[in-house]
Amino acid sequence: MKYFSYDQNGNGMTFHETAEGAKEAAGQALQFERDEAGDGGWSEETRTICWGEVKEIATEGERSPAPEGANYDYVVDYTLTEP
Numbered sequence: 001m002k003y004f005s006y007d008q009n010g011n012g013m014t015f016h017e018t019a020e021g022a023k024e025a026a027g028q029a030l031q032f033e034r035d036e037a038g039d040g041g042w043s044e045e046t047r048t049i050c051w052g053e054v055k056e057i058a059t060e061g062e063r064s065p066a067p068e069g070a071n072y073d074y075v076v077d078y079t080l081t082e083p
Helices: 019-040 044-048
Strands: 003-007 012-016 050-053 057-060 078-081
Touching (some): 003 044, 012 019, 019 050
Antiparallel strands (some): 003 012, 003 050, 057 078
16 A cells, blocks of 8 residues: 545545556546536535555554553554555
8 A cells, every 4th residue: 555545525545556546546536526516616625636655654563461450451552654
């Protein structure tokens, strides 16, 4: 998942293996907005359509046991890493 597309009115954030796949998904979202625009005009969310390369993604780190008496089972932290 090295690339992403985003469309607020459609699928939200979607990850793709190729730049071509991400660009195609964004293009399809734009075409949907174009088809829906009709006499009512473009939706404000059209401006949210985009695609790009994922540089880093939040990755779960090592888990450790929760402190005694906690309402959860473990403690974990996240770091940003390359996909």
